Structure formats: structure tokens, C-alpha cells
Amino acid sequence: MSETRIGLLGFGTVGSAVHRLLGESAEAIERVTGEPVVVAGALVRDPSRRRPAPDGLLTTDFARLRDDPSISVVAEVMGGIEPTRTYLLELMAAGKSVVSANKQLLARHGEELFAEAERRGVQLRFEASVCAAIPVVKVLRESMIVTGVHRIDGIVNGTTNFILTRMVSAGDTYAAALHEAQELGYAEADPTEDVTGADAAAKIAILASIAFHTRVRTDEVEHVGIDGLDLVDVRHASALGYQVKLIASAMQVGDAVCARVHPCLLDADHPLASVQGAFNAVMLRGSSIREVILEGPGAGGEETATAVIGDLLAVIGTSGTGFLQHDGYYRELRRLPLDELRSPFYLRFEVDDEPGVLAQVAQALAAESVSVAQVVQHSGRGVHIVILTHTAREGSVRAAARAVAGLGFSRSAPVALPVLVRSA
Numbered sequence: 001m002s003e004t005r006i007g008l009l010g011f012g013t014v015g016s017a018v019h020r021l022l023g024e025s026a027e028a029i030e031r032v033t034g035e036p037v038v039v040a041g042a043l044v045r046d047p048s049r050r051r052p053a054p055d056g057l058l059t060t061d062f063a064r065l066r067d068d069p070s071i072s073v074v075a076e077v078m079g080g081i082e083p084t085r086t087y088l089l090e091l092m093a094a095g096k097s098v099v100s101a102n103k104q105l106l107a108r109h110g111e112e113l114f115a116e117a118e119r120r121g122v123q124l125r126f127e128a129s130v131c132a133a134i135p136v137v138k139v140l141r142e143s144m145i146v147t148g149v150h151r152i153d154g155i156v157n158g159t160t161n162f163i164l165t166r167m168v169s170a171g172d173t174y175a176a177a178l179h180e181a182q183e184l185g186y187a188e189a190d191p192t193e194d195v196t197g198a199d200a201a202a203k204i205a206i207l208a209s210i211a212f213h214t215r216v217r218t219d220e221v222e223h224v225g226i227d228g229l230d231l232v233d234v235r236h237a238s239a240l241g242y243q244v245k246l247i248a249s250a251m252q253v254g255d256a257v258c259a260r261v262h263p264c265l266l267d268a269d270h271p272l273a274s275v276q277g278a279f280n281a282v283m284l285r286g287s288s289i290r291e292v293i294l295e296g297p298g299a300g301g302e303e304t305a306t307a308v309i310g311d312l313l314a315v316i317g318t319s320g321t322g323f324l325q326h327d328g329y330y331r332e333l334r335r336l337p338l339d340e341l342r343s344p345f346y347l348r349f350e351v352d353d354e355p356g357v358l359a360q361v362a363q364a365l366a367a368e369s370v371s372v373a374q375v376v377q378h379s380g381r382g383v384h385i386v387i388l389t390h391t392a393r394e395g396s397v398r399a400a401a402r403a404v405a406g407l408g409f410s411r412s413a414p415v416a417l418p419v420l421v422r423s424a
């Protein structure tokens with residue numbers, strides 16, 4: 001009987017789970033593809049490390065996989081930029097389709113990799129690179145072609161959502177919540193990529209590129225993480241009935257697009273407000289669908305492996321170049337300046353307790369045509385003036401905040417967080 005032979009680049013958390021699940025689900029896979037799927041080899045750095053691999057499976061010789069004509073598709077689950085990028089290019093040049101779980105590689109070198117896939121007539125699939133087990137890439141590429149998706153908002157980093165959930169539910173400081181995330185294995189020893197929003201920026205760059213058919217690169221995505229977030233703002237927001245979440249957003253307005261990552265306030269009835277702990281969720285909005293929300297585990301070896309295997313089976317089950325990877329399909333779109341975005345804002349000013357301060361803050365806002373919806377004054381380290389604005393231009397809000405920061409009574413840099421409203 002014939003069989004499909006695949007290769008793995010990497011046999012770590014995800015790679016070993018792919019191998020195990022392929023074995024455990026052999027019958028279901030054969031039902032779908034019509035033939036067994038066999039792992040012909042797996043590339044590692046150090047084959048002497050103890051792991052559950054059959055004899056002869058592991059190799060340190062990339063050429064063994066690249067030059068094996070019986071291997072038709074390879075899953076890249078090793079991570080990193082180089083030599084991974086070179087390996088993928090060489091595999092595609094050798095006529096093999098590839099599947100990747102590597103968000104940073106796709107977000108930085110997607111253009112080059114997709115062009116090579118197009119040139120060689122092979123497939124490049126990457127479901128596991130965004131939100132692990134949530135099939136958001138497949139939904140955007142294959143199910144939503146005529147839905148006119150114009151906005152994506154997502155909680156796409158489980159580590160930061162876990163930290164924010166702890167800050168709200170247990171009143172932990174950022175540092176204590178981060179420590180707990182590390183103890184539970186949610187956060188890496190070096191959590192920089194997660195907490196600065198860089199990880200989320202790569203993921204939203206990938207989603208924006210698929211949704212709007214234009215190349216959005218990760219270095220274009222302005223990202224503000226939760227590392228500078230003060231527990232006091234989480235508490236003030238909570239008192240006003242809002243949840244603070246790290247939101248990755250991308251939108252198309254006319255012929256312009258933008259993508260960003262920022263801590264945002266979410267109204268209690270916003271679908272993303274209830275996403276707790278290490279879960280991920282993505283909300284897609286389109287002219288003919290209103291909204292579609294996908295929620296689920298955004299990380300984990302087995303969870304991620306299910307998406308890698310879904311891609312492998314999709315490659316095996318389809319022929320030609322698959323969906324939407326023709327490079328000519330992508331177009332150049334103008335970048336929408338973040339200053340032009342419009343939403344309500346949460347503003348917090350720490351000021352001296354003096355008469356007339358509130359009036360001067362209101363004046364600075366009015367000078368930029370920012371209108372106030374609600375004001376609350378808290379006594380803390382100095383006085384906190386917390387303001388919810390009506391919908392306003394982001395550039396105007398930031399200009400007003402800068403003006404207040406320049407006044408003598410300001411004690412610290414103002415905090416300005418966008419408020420996500422469902423109708424945006």
C-alpha cells in the first residue's frame with residue numbers, strides 16, 4: 001500500500017506531540033487521506049537527549065530530509081529565524097510543501113517565503129503560528145473570502161492574559177502575577193517577547209496580511225505591552241466596569257490599513273472581556289457577518305500539534321498551490337496613521353491636590369475637541385483624575401494628555417488607554 005512520508009524540522013514540545021498524535025490517530029488520518037501518513041525523519045540539534053523517538057528517526061543532517069524524494073511535505077516546528085528560513089527555502093526549492101508554526105519567521109519573512117512557494121508551485125501553511133489550536137488562519141483564508149472582514153481584535157498572547165486576569169481577580173501587582181505565570185510554566189524565563197507585546201505584534205501582522213490581502217510586517221506594528229501597566233489603572237478601570245486586556249487589533253478603513261497592540265479597556269459585555277487566564281480569542285468583524293468570535297487554547301505542545309497536523313492533512317488532501325498564496329494577489333495599501341483612529345479613551349492624570357486643577361485638565365481636553373463622558377477623582381499617591389472620554393481622535397487625545405503633562409501640577413506621565421466598544 002502507498003503511504004505519504006513527511007519530515008519534521010524539530011522534535012521538541014510540538015514536534016514530539018505531532019509524532020505521537022499522528023501515531024495515535026492513524027486510523028482517523030487514513031480515513032481522511034486514504035493512506036497512512038508516516039514520519040520519515042526528524043531534525044534535531046542533539047539526538048542524544050532523552051525523548052520518545054523510535055530508533056533511526058532523529059537526525060542532525062538537514063540534507064537527509066531535503067534530498068529524500070519520498071518526502072512530500074515537511075513540518076517546521078524548530079523555531080528561530082536562521083537557519084530555519086534557509087531550510088524552508090531549500091525545501092520548497094526541492095519541491096516540498098511546508099507547514100510552519102513559526103510566527104516570527106512568517107511575520108518577518110512571509111513575503112519571501114510565499115513568493116518561493118508560488119514560484120515552486122508548493123504550499124506553505126501556517127495555522128499553528130497564530131493562536132495554536134484556534135483555526136483562525138483557516139477561517140480567514142478559506143471561509144471568509146466574501147465577508148468583507150474589516151477589523152480584527154484579539155487576545156493572542158496567553159501569558160499576558162493570564163497576568164492581567166491575576167491582577168484583576170487577585171489584586172496581584174504586575175511583578176507578582178508575572179512570577180506566578182513563570183511558576184506555572186505559562187511564561188518563559190525571559191518573558192520579554194510576551195509582556196512587551198512583540199509576540200502579539202507578530203501574530204496580528206500575520207492575521208492582518210491574510211485578512212486584508214496586503215503585506216503587514218511585524219516591524220510596522222506599534223506595540224505597547226503590559227510591562228508598564230500600573231495595577232492602579234486596572235483597579236480604576238474595574239471600578240468603572242471595564243476589564244483591561246492586551247488587545248492586538250488590525251483594521252482596514254477605505255484603502256488604508258493599520259495594526260497595533262495596546263492595553264485596552266473593554267466594557268463588561270464585550271465578548272473579549274470574559275476571556276480569562278491563558279486562553280486566546282479572536283473577534284472578526286465584517287460587513288456581511290457582523291462578528292465571528294473564535295476562542296480556545298493559544299499554546300501548548302499537543303494543542304499546537306493539532307494545528308500542525310491539520311495543515312499537513314490539508315496539504316496532503318489538496319493539490320496545486322492551495323488557497324490565496326499567489327503572490328500577485330497581494331496589493332499595496334496605504335498605512336492608516338494611529339493618530340487617526342477613533343475610540344473613547346481612559347485617561348488617568350496624577351496631579352497635586354490643588355484647586356482649579358480639574359478645570360485646567362478639562363480645558364486642555366476641550367482645546368483638542370476631546371469631550372468628557374465621565375470623571376472620577378481618587379485619592380492615592382497624590383490625586384488621580386480618571387476620565388472616560390467620548391469617541392475622539394487618538395492624536396487629539398494624546399496631544400491633550402501631553403499638554404496636561406506639561407502643566408506644573410502633573411506628578412507623573414498621564415496614562416491613556418483606548419476603550420474598545422463593540423460597535424467600533
Ligand SMILES: NC(=O)c1ccc[n+]([C@@H]2O[C@H](COP(=O)([O-])OP(=O)(O)OC[C@H]3O[C@@H](n4cnc5c(N)ncnc54)[C@H](OP(=O)(O)O)[C@@H]3O)[C@@H](O)[C@H]2O)c1
Pocket residue numbers: 009010011012013014015043044045046047049076077078079080082083101102103128129132298299300301304
Ligand atoms: N510550545 C508551544 O506551545 C508553541 C505554541 C505555538 C507555536 N509554537 C512554535 O512552535 C515551534 C516549536 O516550539 P517548541 O515549543 O516545540 O520548541 P522546542 O521544544 O524548543 O523544540 C525545538 C526543536 O527544534 C530543534 N532545533 C532547534 N533549532 C535547531 C537547529 N538549528 N537545527 C536542528 N534542530 C533544531 C530542537 O532540537 P534539540 O531538541 O536537539 O534541541 C528541538 O527538537 C516554535 O516556532 C514555536 O514558536 C510553539
